[in-house]
Amino acid sequence: MSGVLPRVVVIGCGFGGLEAVRLLSKAPVEITLVDRTNHHLFQPLLYQVATAGLSAPAVSAPIRHVLRKEMRRGNLTILQGEVTAIDAARRRVVLDRADDPGGNSLAYDHLIVASGSTHSYFGHADWEAHAPGLKTLADAFAIRARVIGAFEHAERCAEPAARDPWLTFVVIGGGPTGVEMAGTMTEIAQHTLRGEFRRIDPKQSRVVLIEGADRILGTFVPMLSQRAAEQLAKLGADVRTGCKVTGIDADGVTYEARDGETTTSHRLAAKTVIWAAGVAGTPLGRNLAAATGAQVDRAGRVVVEPDLSLRDHPEIAVIGDLAAAMSHGKGEPKPVPGVSPGAKQMGRTAARNLLRRLRGEPTQAFRYIDYGNLATVGRKAAVVDLGVPGLGALRFSGLPAWLFWLFAHIYFLIGFRNRLTVMVDWAWAYVTYERSARVVAEPPSVAPHSGF
């Protein structure tokens, strides 16, 4: 039976790929889902793993476990592997693993590419070693090791002057991730580590957030950007907008600050720098474009048709962060923001359009439904911008926004168990200021930058 079903390959089990698979598993198609990891990651809370507030299993779930119901329908195969190329002419996906000749490529009739995004250093590849970004659990562990390790390093310095760069933390990029990282790192220094060191006072540490534009959280209305900046400052972070980073090395960050027509160059001596400034489509996007004649935008995202397919390859759809997709609602088409609801909605549209094609029906254009925008700043601090149908915009900040953010994230977490874990961890952290995952697994020699 399954031999005659159309073969669908889905690449990537993020928010978009997962939705597509869930929907397709109910249809008469034979699905193969390929992901390079064994888990679906709830990326909105990944910064909490990086800042030692949550353990990795709390914000992720094994793909096989998440999809166990769909597995029972009998038309889904899950393979862990890395897609190295797409052979659009032969309709095959090429996987890694040369040791298994029969298992290193997959034939498809329909393909959904949802491999997501990675960091972009705007042409400065050498910055990556000094300023890691945050996309995977491995990234989060590496950042956790650096942040925790920096305080340890400072405590070991015999020379007081040598301690300062270890106690200066720079976050580059004032989007939601940068704001979350800066706010949380301030809390660690001001509260969590209190009284736990002898030679240094963690409260003397500085967290600097550098943003190129004139305000942080540029996707929000200016009033909420302003509120977020005020809340960050109140927590103790040093927010510097209108500052363009021009260099990052092992000892710090160089940036240019604009003030009207004057531009001044500045240097921050800092051993810990986090990159939250730019994302780009995974390399598979350019590979796919080369194989299909599709265009990629400057951020390496694949330009798709209104129905999310490729112009000359209607059997291929690109969704989520890898797609340069437009929302086709009333009025002019608008770009879809790179947030999880966008990826989920694209996953559903791509799956439905695939089934429409199988039935010989015309496909439909993607329309993004925007339920709003929220970002947390830190303890009791967040901004929320909701579009409530019939009520217009609802905007608030501070404690109510923070509570809204908390419950929204717990609600959308996958798995009852993870929801329970995160709720208990957050309640505990709220009362005690402790962070439950302040453990660095690797002996420090594993972290290449720390040197001890």
Place this chain on the structure above:
Amino acid sequence: MSGVLPRVVVIGCGFGGLEAVRLLSKAPVEITLVDRTNHHLFQPLLYQVATAGLSAPAVSAPIRHVLRKEMRRGNLTILQGEVTAIDAARRRVVLDRADDPGGNSLAYDHLIVASGSTHSYFGHADWEAHAPGLKTLADAFAIRARVIGAFEHAERCAEPAARDPWLTFVVIGGGPTGVEMAGTMTEIAQHTLRGEFRRIDPKQSRVVLIEGADRILGTFVPMLSQRAAEQLAKLGADVRTGCKVTGIDADGVTYEARDGETTTSHRLAAKTVIWAAGVAGTPLGRNLAAATGAQVDRAGRVVVEPDLSLRDHPEIAVIGDLAAAMSHGKGEPKPVPGVSPGAKQMGRTAARNLLRRLRGEPTQAFRYIDYGNLATVGRKAAVVDLGVPGLGALRFSGLPAWLFWLFAHIYFLIGFRNRLTVMVDWAWAYVTYERSARVVAEPPSVAPHSGF
């Protein structure tokens, strides 16, 4: 004030080092604790991290947090770093980190060495790459990645025959760790992964426990070894005693089986091999012996005087797994077993003897008080051997032993939060057969052996 206090350096924050620091922090001494990680590890539950049952933060705690009360007494400095040598003549401990000349050595008046043990491959260093051991959180993550990855690898094999070695798991060594690993891996294959694969049936996998002696759990009475073997077999593990491993490579294990006077050679094709057979003192033991003229035994443990100090260096004590210590109770001195109560008791004795020396009093010989021995086999399966004063030996197995084991381990876990986490996780796992930490952080290419 602190300049005139005797300087005590403690190396290692395992069970022994932690107890010594806790006791010494109440005395007029200036303590520096050095550990290569930032956490105290509850090693008896480390196998649960390796088998994806618990997250790393559940079985470990930041040293600074564990010792926050002691920190407040004002005479404790905690440094994260690796001790590379002990200069006993100059009474200095040499640390890594050449970049900080002032910070790379520590002067001491008294030294307690508690750096613990590592794996021993009995002269076969090449086995390590194929059969990792379990001592650190990094080890546990590596084993977790291999065990979870093996099922993923099997699912990707196009050739059914190629799957078998990926579905064969070998544990070498039938001590408590080996028994725990074998029992838990059986549970994963038989229950946890049920229904989550398409091409393979995890229940078809095999877990083989290889032990050189004639029975597993050799430190228990033969009756309990027998019970443990029966319980393991009932769970589905294949226990092979009297088998001596002669080779380990990337494709499996070769061993010789004794049967009376006949010895036969066997080969097990297995891609996942866990080493639980031998431990040895950390390399610092030999370094210390060379610096002080102390003896090391065959396992690299430092031979100590009855009071745990070194013969020609009464200012140095060695405790825990690094010490070849004897218990001086009634009758002949007996070797101290390498279990956590032994390390804790040595930590207290070493600290008390140090304070006795400061007061000019004679030191006392170490006496190990044996409260019993327990090991878990798997779900509802364990063996317990208690020495109850006045009642003699109390031995039991099966469900009562398992419950006793559960509560004893929760009781001795450090930190209320960890106790709560572990209790909730275990209750959840008991009901659902799920394992809460089935997430492998690294993309598989990081694990050198898996190749995908």
